[in-house]
Amino acid sequence: MALHRVWVYGDNVNTDVIFPGKYTYTLKTPEEIAVHALEDLDPAFAGGVRPGDVIVAGRNWGSGSSREQAVTALKYAGVPVIIAASFGGLYFRNCINQGIWPVVCPELRQWVQTGETIEIDRQTNQILAAGRAFAIPSLSPSVQAILDGGGLLPMLQRRFGKVTV
Amino acid sequence: MSGYTFAEKALARAAGLTTARAGDILDIQPDLIFSHDNSAAIRRIFEQTGAPAVVRPERIAITLDHAVPAPTTQHAQNHAEIRRWVQEQGIRHFFEVGRGICHQVISEEALVLPGETILGADSHSTHYGWLGAFGMGIGRTEMAALWATGELWLRVPESMKITLNGKLQRSVTIKDASLRILGDLGVAGGQYRAVEFAGDALSTLTLDERPVLPNMMAEFGAMSAYLPPDQAVFDYLEPRRTRAYTPLYPDHDAIYAAEYTLDVSNLEPQIALPHQPDNVVPLSEVIGQPIQQAFLGTCTNGRFEDLQAAAEVLRGHRVRCRLVVIPASSQVYLRAAQSGVLAALVEAGAAVGTPGCGPCMGNHMGIPAPDEATISSANRNFRGRMGTPEAPVYLASPYVVAASAICGHLADPREFLSDRF
Secondary structure (H helix, E strand, O other): EEEEEEEOOOOOOOOHOOOOOOOOOOOOOHHHHHOOOHHHHHOOOOHOOOOOOOOOEEOOEEEEEOOOHHHHHHHHOOOOOOEEEEEHHHHHHHHHOOOEEEEOOOOHHHHHHOOOOOEOOOOOOOOEEOOOEOOOOOOHHHHHHHHHHHHHHHHHHHHHOOOOO | OOOOHHHHHHHHHHHHHHHHOOOOOEEEEOOOOEEEEEEEEEEHHOOOOOOOOOOOHHHHHEEOOOOOOOOOOHHHHHHHHHHHHHHHHOOOOOOOOOOOOOOHHHHHHOOOOOEEEEEOOOHHHHHHHHHOOOEOOOOOHHHHHHHHHOOOOEOOOOOEEEEEOOOOOOOOOOHHHHHHHHHOOOOOOOOOOEEEEEEHHOOOOOOOOOOOHHHHHHOOOOEEEEEOOHHHHHHHHHOOOOOOOOOOOOOOOOOOEEEEEEEOOOOOEEEEEEEEOOOOEEHOOOOOOOOOEEEEHHHOOHHHHHHHHHHHHHHOOOOEEEEEEOOOOOHHHHHHHHHHHHHHHHHHEEEOOHHHHHHHHOOOOOOOOOOOOOOOEEOOOOOOOOOOOOEEEEEEEHHHHHHHHHOOOOOHHHEEEEEEO
């Protein structure tokens, strides 16, 4: 059982407001990238986020570009889980491949506000919030294996015999 | 048993299987993979994998297009890193600064063919549906995995059928129809799905018009989009292709998660208002809104006929606001130069840039000041997309971009074309 503080956002939050395109070829280090997370959506986020915080969003979180920094900016900011009513298709794949857990939960957003705390119970696959329990849908075994392995890169490193750092 | 969709057939083929169904998770081997200025970042991920060298370098394409010529030292270093890398790895399909936008260049070079699968580190990789190929965008780490192994996991998407009937009126384009689809069904209308287009309107479209539809489906949340290839596509490919291909078509009894039909015959010019591509209204509702910049170009609407359409509107006029024109490729540029289209644009006051993505995603060559409005022929108008969060971006057809440039406000192109009908 883990407790997480939440940042709550609306529907159709696109990749450009999560991580602006103008930075995609110039910023390289995790620290630089994390600083611009959600820059054009919520300027308070990058300064206020703490490791373990999670995003709770509405429909179509991460629609738009295939840019991975829209996922890694949050990962580098310490966000381990993103919960949304639904995800942009490329964004969902990028989450899995970066080892950040995308949880589809259509109702949660109506029950929580930014700054509140939720519990994620991986044993029972439930989110506990506002005195309620929300089911977490299971992923297919092969996709779950990538996520559990920390993402695509660690899997490749194991395949090519390179020690994971 | 029911039939198969295009996506089911194409992905089964790419996985070396006889059949596959929506929902199946497959390891596929794409026929072509490509990336652009992001190749330097992909290389850095690739290095971390421990893989000795890229596999199948002959099936890799790399274009420099997102910020060309390099606007800063950092961008230049990025390009230099990519040049060293393609040399080192023997990647022959490398396209230098000035050749054009990845989707346009790969189409012109016929590096992907009907029935094939192409994965690109770019969300508008849905583009290749115009050739009857399965095209999908992926992330940088996924591309590094493909360089290392030649394979990637993929869930076969459910399909959605969009039928377009009728014939567009003059100066109303397939861009207007694409915007209408987004306006009707929303940016999540095709979420996780593969879109299949059908209907008698498709065969009336020229080869320059066709890519607009699958390209715009990236804004629809679609994983991929497909137009059934016809003789016009085969004829286009014949002198260019370097391998044989087998086009794939969906079965008549394939299963669709949703269907939608649009008659385009009476469609009016459409426009997407800030800050989402599905914030679409008929142009007539917003005529007169002031703009400070017009941008004609991109993988969506930077082809020869797009420039020609703009020239048709602009001939005999001077623009009242900045007009930035960026041809989608060197071939487009050359054809526009040789046909007099380029001269007409420059005479009207256009500033013409190097083939590439230009200001579309806010890198350079036309970034608006705060509060300056841009009318663009691109596909995406998210807040901050062109580099400035306070700057509104409108999306429309090349005709509308040109007419608005003349007026300095949103304008109906039919006003400038009526005497020539």
